Amino acid sequence: MLQTAFIRDNRDLTIAGLQKRGFPEAAQAVDRVLALDKKRRELQQELDDVLAASNAKAKEIGGLMKAGKKAEAEAAKAETAELKEKSKSLDEQHKVVEQELHEEMVKLPNLPHESVPEGRNADDNITILEVGAKPVLPEGALPHWELIKKLGQAQAPMIDFELGNKITGAGFPVYKGKAARLQRAMIAFFLDEAAKAGYTEVQPPILVNEDSGFGTGQLPDKEGQMYHATADDLYLVPTAEVPLTNLFRDVLLTEAELPIKMTAHTPCFRREAGSWGAHVRGLNRLHQFDKVEIVQISKPEDSYAALDGMVTHVQSLLEKLELPYRILRLCAGDMGFTSAITLDFEVWSAGQERWLECSSVSNFETYQAARLKLRYKNADKKTHPLHTLNGSALALPRILAAMLENNQQADGTVKIPAVLVPYCGFDVIA
Incomplete structure (x- = not known):
């Protein structure tokens, strides 16, 4: 705030x-x-x-x-x-x-950092880096929602959208067999890589109270994106950023404790009100999905170096997964309410021939910390503001979609990136 x-x-x-x-x-x-x-x-x-x-x-x-x-x-x-x-x-x-x-x-959003470009929507975002060659797929290659049906001809679909719709509703797929194992493999890989980068793993609650939602800026819910469990007045988390950052609500830290680096895997829940059309097919837009999040709490003078480090970390994940990606600097009109600066990562989806957002890395500067009443005290015994940052490292659905599409082989199989094979136990989906 x-x-x-x-x-x-x-x-x-x-x-x-x-x-x-x-x-x-x-x-x-x-x-x-x-x-x-x-x-x-x-x-x-x-x-x-x-x-x-x-x-x-x-x-x-x-x-x-x-x-x-x-x-x-x-x-x-x-x-x-x-x-x-x-x-x-x-x-x-x-x-x-x-x-x-x-x-x-509380109606006032965060002020954009001076490096944030002018603009009103996604059309005004700026591509600052593109890495990797777009794969040339064999004849007959498919988008992932069709590919899943083909791979599952001899058995029930490994990602079952209809069954999820029956159990819950649209946007809640059921993962089976190798798809479920791939989900687990990616989560373990992302968490292990975060640990190597110095992030402490946390397993937080996935329901939060109103104070927690307010602290990180999800409440008041201006766009109706949060699922609300009204009987207990609790909210399903849209991202692990909310419980992780709120671990330090109303906390006065010491300089020696900084920076704080945390990571967590959680399911994420977003109503995505008003979403429709071809761009939401398959895994492109879900109401429930898994994500590994990284969060930092930093002194103001160190936060932009921390942001650079988080960006580099996300890059390393995509490169190890062998996925072509690009980084966008979001314009002022396309950033989230609480963000001072946001860099979006998109992976190339060869089956759909378009870019899919898979991560946002943001610095909120003092905006969240002010809401959280989160400060630190240094050697001068005075209290000082802190900066909070977070990033997706990574969100699973679109990574899985791009991975399946980009790795289609001429024989109809899908090759698994080498870095995931030790985690999932197989190197191909037939």
Whole structure:
């Protein structure tokens, strides 16, 4: 969350950042915040003055009573009662204004980093790197949803979309046999690689409360993407970023504990409201999918080096999987609400002849940490802000889709990347 002190000192900069994002009526929104902040501070000062006067009057009453000045003491008591009533009224007004200010503040997205390009949607994103040759497939090669049917002719489909639809609904496939083993293999491989890179593995809950959703910026849920278990007022995680980062909500760290690097595998749940069309076929867009996440908590001066390291880590995974990929720098209008900068990874899907997003790596700077009340104390004994970062390393469905499509052989089989063979126990799907 943006901080009122920052907005007070940087009104024009804040407005320019919001306008770069395409935030509607940025100047009006900022001025509403500043007006409420001014009113809140005025009420707080008036309340402090009244409380100070009340305390002084209370001490005066004691002196008057000792001096035997009963009439004057009674008059002072009456004044004290009036001051208490006034302080009560001011406190109530202060709480109302503070709540109004909070409601305005949570509407404001993070400000984009200076390196983030102008733009309104995905068409304005910038490709900054492309790695690997696009495979030339044999005649008769198929997109993964058709390939799965072909590979499963002699048995039940190894990824069964219809069965998942029967059990739950569209977007909840059932993985069987070699597909299930491949899922498990990728999860183990991604976690092992994260451990080698210094990330501590965590197994967090996959249901979180409202405070956790607010802390990382998923709540208020502006786009209706979260699944809500209403009976217990809990939310299914859209990503392991939420429980991992919230491990440090309301925590004051020491400098010696930084940086913090965590990884976790979880299923992820996203309603993807309004998704439809050819681009969501097969594994392209699911409501439930598995993902390995990496998260860092860093000092501000170190966070962009940390971001570079996370990007390099994701690159290494894709290269070991032998998948062609590209990296996009998202424009301001296409970034997530909480992000200061986001780099997207896309893999080439040869069967569909298009790029598929498989990872986002983001630096949130102080935005999440402010919501989480997450800070650190260094040698000067003062508290300082922290930066939070996260990245997909990796999301499984589109990796699996590209892996199946890109590795189709002339004999109709699919070759498994060598790095996964020790994990899954087979090198080909026939």
